[in-house]
Amino acid sequence: MILKKVSFIITLFNEEKDISAFLDSLFEQSALPEEIVIVDGGSKDNTLDILINYFQKKVKDFDLKFSGNILFDTLDGINVKIFQINGARISEGRNFAIKSAMGEIICVSDSGCILDKDWFLQITKPFQYSRELCVVGGYNYAKAKNFLQSCLAASIMPKKEEIKKDKYMPSSRNLSFKRSAWLEVGGYPEVMDYGEDMKFNFNLRSKGYEINYNPEAIVYWKMRDNLSKIFKQFFRYAKGDALGKMYLYRHLVRFFSLIVLTAIIILSVVLSPWFLLALIILFAAYSFKPYRRINYIWDNPKISPYIVLKKYGGIKKILSKTIAIFFIPFLLTYIDLAKLSGYIYGLFCRKT
Incomplete structure (x- = not known):
């Protein structure tokens, strides 16, 4: 089934580890868009070769023709365009892809994700029932393969029931919108290298656009797999918040919390270790939402199939959950330090 007047766009950069799995999920969809536009930002690894080989193996007579910086052909009735633009940032790549696309409805996701088989149907479904509706976002499941x-x-992924529809701000790993809305807000903000999707959301809301939440439009998002990558991820997000003048209140609360934490540690050293009891209470409150998600994450094969089904069972699972109770507060603190550092850095980088 081909969805008419629908284009799918994606940007890539050094995605050789994840691109094949993403493409598999793309072409296993119950419905496909009329057009696929891919922009590679100048990958230094084998991303582009893997991408082209994938399409060539998909259809034996698929012959990508080269013209300038574009590779293009038609695959089973779907127009495919692949660009390589060296140095293009995510926002620039997305805007270029949308300008190059023909569809009235634009669907967006990221490599590093896996699309649910009905994602295209669900992310475009609300448009069928309302001509006024211009933006739709879906629900993201985490994809976890280790502790x-x-x-x-x-720590970071809310359950479906936690999401408040009136405050919902979707990531562009799981989003669709009408071209007209994108044009009115001036596209993705190209001055931002990270956080551009949230700023895009704020710009849409400032123009009066409602963001519709469809929890059945599901994308699986691969979690970062080491502490260095996690720090870098949230540092960049917070830097984007500062550059985009977003979430000031959240970052002020985070800064104040760090001051309180530091004060309690100093008091426990200088005056009495009993002050550490306050730290335990604060950590418990700090971790309340993540604690409520532990069973949901550990026991859910959609999120942690390798842990739930193959490695962890019985006493081992209980032990893993117990360790998580102690580890999560420190992980949250680590993430907040990354955010605080990134926000301060972003303030220095901001010109106005």
């Missing part, structure tokens, strides 16, 4: 990724999922 650290599971703890990260519990």
Whole structure:
């Protein structure tokens, strides 16, 4: 089934580890868009070769023709365009892809994700029932393959019932919108290298656009797999918040919390270790939402299939959950330090 007047766009950069799995999920969809536009930002690894080989193996007579910086052909009735633009940032790549696309409805996701088989149907479904509707976002499941990724999922990924529709701000790993809305807000903000999707959301809301939430439009998002990558991820997000003048209140709360934490540690050293009891209470409150997600993450094969089904069972699972209770507060603190550092850095980088 081909969805008429629908284009799918994606940007890539050094995605050789994840691109094949993403493409598999793309072409296993119950419905496909009329057009696929891919922009590679100048990958230094084998991303582009893997991408082209994938399409060539998909259809034996698929012959990508080269013209300038574009590779293009038609695959089973789907127009495919592949660009390589060296140095293009995510926002620039997305805007270029949308300008190059023909569809009235634009669907967006990221490599590093896996699309649910009905994603295209669900992310475009609300448009069928309302002509006024211009933006739709879906629900993201974490994809965790080890203990650290599971703890990260519990720390940052809300359950469906936690999401408030009136405050919902979707990531562009799971989004669709009408071209007209994108044009009115001036596209993705190209001055931002990270956080551009949230700023895009704020710009849409400022123009009066409602963001529709469809929890059945599902994308699986691979969690970062080491502490260095996690720090870099949230540092960049917070830098984007500062550059885009977003979430000031959240970052002020984070800064104040760090001051309180430091004060309690100093008091426990200088005056009495009993002050550490306050730290335990604060950590418990701090980790309340992640704690409520532990069973949901650890026991959910959609999120942690390798942990749930193959490695962890019985006493081992109980032990893993217990360790998570102690580890999550420190992971949250680590993430907040990354955010605080990134936000301060972003303030210095901001010109106005």
